[in-house]
Amino acid sequence: MSESGLAAATTPRLVATDLDGTLVRSDGSVSAYTASVLAELDRRDVPVVFVTGRPLRWAREVFPYVGSHGLAIVTNGALVWDVAADGPCLERMIPAEVALAVAGTLRESMPDVLFSVETVEGWSTETGHTHGRRLPPVREDRLERILAQPVLKLLARRDGANPDQFVAAATELVGDVVEVTHSSFPLLEISARGVTKASTLKMVCDDLGVAAADVVAFGDMPNDLPMLTWAGLSYAMADAHPQVVSCATHLAPGHDDDGVAKVLAELLGL
Known part of the structure; x- marks a missing residue:
């Protein structure tokens, strides 16, 4: 496993990130530094898609940071939400x-x-x-x-x-x-059956014309494993679950150290 960003060969076309334990700090906040990096990626037309196990009601807390592409994948891939329209794009229900x-x-x-x-x-x-x-x-x-x-x-x-x-x-x-x-x-x-963060992220990427090889993904817990395995470039947070650390190709600093933002700043030369 490589340390943050050092092995990356290309600039990602899309960023997929978990929230709790990954992008969001332990106190539930998104730091000013992380917010500035997300805003810069949006200006560069690199979508940052939040892919979270959070239900819709908790995911709304971070919707101000979603960016102009306007989509969030919540409930472990069971729901894709259009933030601007405040309505569902896709619901993948259990009968x-x-x-x-x-x-x-x-x-x-x-x-x-x-x-x-x-x-x-x-x-x-x-x-x-x-x-x-x-x-x-x-x-x-x-x-x-x-x-x-x-x-x-x-x-x-x-x-x-x-x-x-x-x-x-x-x-x-x-x-x-x-x-x-x-x-x-x-x-x-x-x-x-078949509904994971990865399978729904693939649907979103297919609609955007983005291949798995052009996606960088971040996560920290077992529900992130399918997404990290699917993405071309994957990062486990420094304090991630051992299964996640073993699965990911790279290691990022911890979520309280703005690990996602620091890796993205390095990958994109911010």
Whole structure:
């Protein structure tokens, strides 16, 4: 693995970056330096696409930095949002019957697992299990009711579980019908089969006429692995999950040290 930027041979045509633990600092802010680098890339017509596991309601916090191309990929690739129009460009949903079957299989093996779901309208949860989220749910009801319609993401929480072991166990049970990953504490992030950050980013790049070889990607957690593997040039943050460090071709400074912006400034000679 090379240190930041030193092995890059060409200027990227598109930048794809995760947010939490990657572009955004630990206090939730985007530094003035990072903001200035993003603005300069926008002036140079190099799109910086945010590709995040965040749901829409949290992704809105960084929409002022999206740039003139106007797109953000949220909910691990399940939703592409047109920031200027404030509406969806693409929704890649889990069919209701699939989500309900997956939840049933997981609960049969792990009776203590708790479920919630993400939709464009917000998040809904099983009755009595608000999970300490920042915002109250739009709906709190029985599992079969919150899964009566297609969802962007099914979330499964198991307090006290080892996140990596939790993902491995769930993948063994349901990985043939859905995508299972995680980005922090023991909370499974489950998407429709084939829906990852990488597959949706490829759709966006195809529309823009950008090849994978011309994309540089940044990430820090297992939900970033497909994107980092797909992109022609990939950077793990210095404090990234070990799987991400092993997967990426290069290492960037940490997110609290403006690692993404520093690498981009070097790559583009800012």
